[in-house]
Amino acid sequence: MKINHSRLWSWLVAILILAVVLALLQASGQAFWQGIVINVGIFIILTVSLNLSNGFTGVFSLGQIGFMALGAYGSAILTLPLREKAEYLPRLPAWLAGVHFDFFVGPFPLGFMLATLIAALLVALVALLVGLVLMRLSGHFVAVATLGFLVIVRVILFNADDFTRGSRTFSNVTPYTDLWWVWVWAVLAIYVVWRIKFSSFGRTMFAQREDRAAAQAIGIATMPPRLLAFVVSAFFTAVAGSLYAHFITSFSPTVFYFDLTFRVVTMLVLGGMGSVSGSVIGVLLVMALAEILRRIEDVNQLYGLSGVVLAVIFILIIVFRREGLLGSREIPFDRLWQKGGANQSAVISEQ
């Protein structure tokens, strides 16, 4: 593939600006804002990867948060310090009980990175197996079946006490996650999903989303693109799970359930199913709105208010602007720095 240098340049400029912003934030010591920006990054990974599986292929999965849970638990078990492991998970099998991914290269927690990768790869494998079965279904039956998967994951986490402490708090996870970790992964997720969208695989995803029968008729097999989307999506979702686990440091299976699913689905639908930049915008909008509403809620003790407002906005979008803010179009941020690029093609249209 021929690399378009001006585009590459745009990516680099964008990343550089991001890096400067992060560095400034890091230096400011504003813990609150750092927390928010970390959360934004994690949700961007979640939403962009959900978009890959649900938006691009139209196979609406409600089970992705199950992958997140597996990623979180998987990597947390690997990085849990040995003393805590003995104290909290006394019945771990020996080969796991002695494992502690705490290697560093200088200040760089290589162990955390390895644990994240191992967990995410295992989850991708699980997704491959699950996908082989579930991606045969279509329409809303996929939604029900994947929701079933989410429930199954939850039941297993609840019952595999030896590994997860069941529904009791899994605590004492080392807080490795910081701004840099999250945003390196977020940029990577955006980049990968973006490249998939504009690859031939991406085109088949969209083609079979628009009309499965027609896609099959012209010889597009629906299974490979669906499966690819599902597995890559699960991989990044699991990475987000690992990052989240090492950010909040204490969690239980309840954290990774329907509330979170709905939150991410809202971000996806708001931004537009099929648009990577739309997902980023969706995350920013929903996070900002949720944060504002949370404050109103706290002051007035109107718990539930933010949930109602977000859900009403969600319904309004579904009813009046089903394709979301951007549909499957993109804001061509990789061309914003190209001379005249913004004028020539402000928005790339997929179809």
Add this chain to the structure above:
Amino acid sequence: MPLVYYALQQVINALSIGSLYALMAVGLAMVFGILRLINFAHGDMMMIAAYIAAFALGAKLPLPVAVVIMLGGTVAVGMLTERVAYRPLRGAPDVALLLSSFGVGQVLQNGTLLVTRLMQKPILIAFPAPEVLSGAVALGPLTVSRLNIVSLSAGVVLLVGLTLFVTRTTLGLSMRASAEDLVAARLVGIKINRVVTSAFQIAAALAAVAGLLFAVQAGQINPYMGFTPVLKAFIAAVIGGFGSIAGAVLGGFVLGALEVLLTALPGLGDLLPPGPVADFFKTFLPSSLTSYRDAFVFVALILMLLLRPNGILGKDERET
């Protein structure tokens, strides 16, 4: 013979929980049949009903009055959601309807949370169970809880009533016809909006009854109480073939039986006299397996979707 009582007790449990699932699943199936909507907010209708009943009973209203208020309120909410969130989506893709019902569910849950908050009530409120539904009755050597008896009889009465309604009345026939073939239903002059509204009314009323019974059983209610039952109702509906009323009833009872089997068998090892049989159960069906029940049930759901997407009673004519 305690083991015989154990078995009988489990049969009663299965029938009782099965009839609740059937009530829920039928509501789902009616709406699905006509609109192709998998209504995620259905469980929240149940929750709304439980809250209305709790406030009515808490205000010391007699049970029949409370039930009437509950039915009226829930049906009104059901109609409102249809008008606001589903009617504008006629003709939209399935997933849009599904997502909309998610939104509705979230609005109902958080709205309930907000309202209870404004009323200075805690999230979890105790359900003032009426006297009629508490306690146990001796049936020969068996002690059966009144709630079980009421659930089962309410289920049977309502389902028989519903069957008569959909086979004997024009509106009922119109509903079945609309579920079969929406275009043809329009062409013969059936008022689709009226049929859809009625379907939502009936679904809401059935959910309301189920909600009351669930609330009495649980003893307390919270805004999220509808989530698990609606998932179970999905399974029941899928087992029976989504969209078929008879299938939904059957699915409800099959699911009830399946669940009780999955809980009763693993427990057996503890009850049998010590010996090889008890050891067998303890080894292969330990009682800890019980808590994997929901996982098994959902695996069954997925298998069902893959192997017989139209359910036990379903026909293949929908396949297009």
Add this chain to the structure above:
Amino acid sequence: MRNVSVYYGGIRALDHLTLHINAGELVALIGSNGAGKSTTLKTISGVLRAKQGLVEYRGEDISHAATDHIVAVGVSHCPEGRHIFGGLTVRENLRLGAVARRDEQTLQRDLDWVLEMFPRLQERLNQLGGTLSGGEQQMLAIARALMSQPQLLLLDEPSLGLAPLIVERIFQVIRELKARGLTILLVEQTVHQALDVADRAYVLESGRIALEGTPDALKHNPQVEEKYLGQG
């Protein structure tokens, strides 16, 4: 029907179509696949909406009326592919045919009349619609459409996929209905037979009226001969 245009998404199915049917007339609508025949019927019965133009029935504008209202004022649409309710019995199917009517008293009379016309259905009253043979299903579909006591019957491809003998029987029924004074708009692929029973016919091509005239005139039109009658 005046100047009607109908779109499927961005595709125009009917293009400023104008046609009229007089009371008591049997009008045939012929044309190749995708010419807009079924769309025309669906637009009249309110299943589809005209983006522009006017559908008028007995002086009433029904372009925006609900289907059930259109049925109630006397337009009955017997759709292509029959669309009977397979899970309902024949009796229930017929009962639903009369669902838009307000006069319950004459219901039994009409049922008798319809069953007299289709004695096969009489035998199968309590059978599920889905278990009937194709021809029986078509008869049921027509019978159901008649149960609404229509003044105007829209028949869409009643002979589609049926054995010749049964097609013959269907056309016999159509003649009978015509003799009873029913106004009929018939869409047919078997152009010969359609022209045999029709008083007048329109030829549709890509959403426009290409030709109009009496069956005799059309039969001898070289264009029609070549395109629709062929060797047959």
Add this chain to the structure above:
Amino acid sequence: MKIRLLVFALGLIGVLLLAACGGAAQPTSAPPTAAPTQPTAVPAAPTSAPASAEPIKIGGGFALTGDESVLDLPAANGAKLAAKEINAAEGINGRPVELIVHDSQYKMDVTAQICKQFVEQDKVIAVIGFTDTDSVLACGPTIQKAGLPFITAGATSPKIPTQVGDKTYLACFGDNVQAAVGAEYGASKFGKTAYLLWDKGVEYTTLLADYFKKRFTENGGTIVLEDQYDDKATDFSAQIAKVKALPKQPDFYFISAMPYNVGPVVKQFRDAGLTGPIIGGDGYDTPDIVSVAGKAADNVYFTTHALIDAQGGTEGIKKFIAAYNKEYGHDPENAFAALGYDTMYLIADAIKRAGSTDAAALLKAIQDTKDYPGITGKISFPDGAHVPQKGVTVIAIKDGKFTLGVEMVPEKVPAP
């Protein structure tokens, strides 16, 4: 049109972010999640204490909403009442105390977040709160890493100090103590056979059941059947069917349950015709047990920290009830209100003795606490212990009312 959309979206983000900034820029005197049900929160700058002095900031982590709130809300109210009284009486060493309360919603991720907030934003010198072990496990490590003292009001796991670290203390007895009391009380009052049921999804109930089993069997008792259920289960028919299938009913049922399960489980046992005595732990100390189970709650016994009763209680309890009633308009809901109250006073006492808010000095002062006269009992941390030795109150429910059974110190306590 496309450009307009883009501009619109970006504009919207901008507006929202600005609004969020505006919100964040507000002074943190009203912390985002300070939220009791009553609007009369703790005064940040009370009138009696010298207004000029900088307040001593203490974090209060409680699940004010969520399923655990039936215990946490009273505990938070008790702590706030104590803070108010302290400020009315010249504060601590001349400085007012500011109790910053955040709601953890009984969600473990939120719990971890608010505890980070205590350390990073609120800059508190110590944290108190929570009535359940899982929340402490979620919050504790953050406080421990920051080197700050943490006293839990009502989390009863004796393992907490080893699991979380050496800066964590309990203001209440450990589960091993109350389980031993439950076992000894049941054996002496009802007999030597018992049925054991526990919520397997929660740290507290699992430990309580475990300690009960240890002490009861060691004491010569037999567990005829043991069973478990998933946390937040609402249907206990499967477990009940098994109990009913027993050839002979045991002398009593020990059910280790969370407050939100107590009412339903008791009610369903009774509805099924099982009328024998039921014994439980301090999770039963909620008015919900009577409001859910009604008459079915009779013949239920449970171990807890104190009997909150205006007639039967001690002098300290009576005074506390009066003050609580004046502040909140109703009597304390359960013993957790008293525990919250004691915890706040306990930390205030330690700060007073330490003479500074330095973490090391404060920790030493807490460890040195000896016979601090709390209304839920005397509190000491002898020999480096982090769990106080306190008496256990057994409450019997009769005619829908909590009545004092006995106050006990167990003969033998299982090791944590």
